[in-house]
Amino acid sequence: MRSTTTGYRGGNEQGLAMSQSDDKTDSNSSWSMESMPDFSDDDFERWKLLLEEKTGIHLVPQQKAFLQSQLTIRLRELGGITLEEYAKHLKDGLQGMVEWSTLTDRLVVKETSFFRHxxxxxxxxxxxxxxxxxxxxxxxxxxxxxxxxxxxxxxxxxxxxxxxxxxxxxxxxxxxxxxxxxxxxxxxxxxxxxxxxxxxxxxxxxxxxxxxxxxxxxxxxxxxxxxxxxxxxxxxxxxxxxxxxxxxxxxxxxxxxxxxxxxxxxxxxxxxxxxxxxxxxxxxxxxxxxxxxxxxxxxxxxxxxxxxxxxxx
Ligand SMILES: C[S@@+](CC[C@H](N)C(=O)[O-])C[C@H]1O[C@@H](n2cnc3c(N)ncnc32)[C@H](O)[C@@H]1O
Missing domain, CATH: 3.40.50.150 (Vaccinia Virus protein VP39)
Structure with missing residues (x-):
């Protein structure tokens, strides 16, 4: 059985919610902010649209830093590839589908609890x-x-x-x-x-x-x-x-x-x-x-x- 002592963090429990109210990003991203690739407003628009098309999730401009940091982390994990290479990878058949699933998991808010309401x-x-x-x-x-x-x-x-x-x-x-x-x-x-x-x-x-x-x-x-x-x-x-x-x-x-x-x-x-x-x-x-x-x-x-x-x- 998987070790459960720390519980599932799943990349992002609060990222989008946090960035809706302020422009902070999750703790994973602090180290990655130092050398982020350029991420223009046009890049944000492009990735935002892609995300919305795939998941329905609609990002607002204040969430640009969050999206950028999550993408940066993922590019690093994949060996330091560029954003363009990553975009191509996402379109690459079955592998691309698996990668979309990974990226989506990083971007969605999964916060929940028992008897929440x-x-x-x-x-x-x-x-x-x-x-x-x-x-x-x-x-x-x-x-x-x-x-x-x-x-x-x-x-x-x-x-x-x-x-x-x-x-x-x-x-x-x-x-x-x-x-x-x-x-x-x-x-x-x-x-x-x-x-x-x-x-x-x-x-x-x-x-x-x-x-x-x-x-x-x-x-x-x-x-x-x-x-x-x-x-x-x-x-x-x-x-x-x-x-x-x-x-x-x-x-x-x-x-x-x-x-x-x-x-x-x-x-x-x-x-x-x-x-x-x-x-x-x-x-x-x-x-x-x-x-x-x-x-x-x-x-x-x-x-x-x-x-x-x-x-x-
Ligand atoms: C904040 S959690 C809510 C969990 C639970 N319903 C609750 O109220 O405690 C939102 C969940 O919606 C899921 N989600 C987001 N977009 C989705 C989509 N397009 N299809 C299915 N699930 C989605 C996320 O992965 C996340 O687990």
Whole structure:
């Protein structure tokens, strides 16, 4: 098993977020700033467009230094090649695809935590309980965490679902799928091993019930719960390439904020097509403000931003 004592840094946990508020870059970049290759405004525009085309992530001018430093680090890691050589390398078939994946992982913000939004967690718990009590869950209950990062969100969802199905002694199949563009984040999620301090966010006795101690500093999600969560690579701007499975609940948090408004709307419209009738779409509060959809009704709850899909007519 991979050593988990330091936890996954994944190149950049906060880079874009930091550079949105100020112009600092992450700690990796301090040494590399000394001899960065020239990076003109035109270069920034070109790389910014490329990144947006591939991932949907929209950089603002204040993020130029961050992008430059991440590219510089990567050029160094590849033996000091030039930006032009790197651009060519990215177009080089399979190798290029792998390199895109590496670069993307450096540029996306993967910050996350267990039970990150307590109001949403409470909302989901009530929703699932009420659906169980009303006999609305006839077959499986399928949940999707879009932009799941290192797994804390899908495991949070699975802990809540397990609580609800266990207390109702219901043995219907339920499962959570987590998708993300970052392969290293997905690999980390699959392993389900976290530094002990990450478990501080658990609100109750989840640590005892859902985690095994690996050593005094690290814990791992118990195998039975890991078995409920499937991690798959998925670019949210290419949803059509993903399996067309219909969901009872789709959770999409802290990812749309990095996209332009028109793209947020487009992504959400596509997610609506992935909901079962009565399926619920739960998004981060305020991540979109001017969006509605004819097949959805917004749930009247001030603490969450959630929509339920109308029955097909
Ligand atoms: C800030 S994290 C949010 C994690 C989790 N949803 C939460 O709220 O705690 C954003 C995640 O979105 C992922 N992401 C960014 N662009 C993406 C894309 N085009 N397709 C899929 N995932 C993407 C990033 O890799 C990152 O893991």
């Amino acid at each position: 307590p109001e949403n967690c409470e909302f989901i718990r009530k929703l699932v309980r009420s659906r169980i009590n009303q006999g609305m869950i006839k077959s499986s209950f399928d949940v999707w965490s879009v932009g799941c990062s290192t797994g804390e969100e899908p495991y949070t969802l699975s802990m809540i679902l397990n609580d609800c199905f266990e207390e109702a002694s219901l043995d219907n199949f339920w499962g959570v799928t987590g998708t993300d563009i970052s392969m290293p984040a997905l690999a980390y999620g699959r392993e389900g091993a976290y530094a002990k301090r990450k478990l501080d966010m658990l609100p109750g006795d989840e640590k005892q019930r859902y985690f095994d101690e690996i050593d005094p500093y690290n814990y791992q999600v118990k195998p039975f719960l890991r078995g409920r969560v499937c991690f798959a690579h998925g670019n949210v701007i290419e949803l059509k390439k993903l399996p067309q499975v219909k969901m009872d609940l789709i959770s999409c948090h802290n990812m749309l904020i990095y996209f332009r408004r028109w793209r947020r709307r487009k992504i959400l419209n596509n997610l609506v097509d992935r909901l079962k009738p009565n399926g619920v779409l739960l998004i981060g509060m305020g991540e979109i403000v001017d969006w509605e959809h004819p097949k959805l009704t917004q749930i009247d709850d001030d603490t969450v931003q959630a929509y339920v899909r109308k029955e097909d007519t």
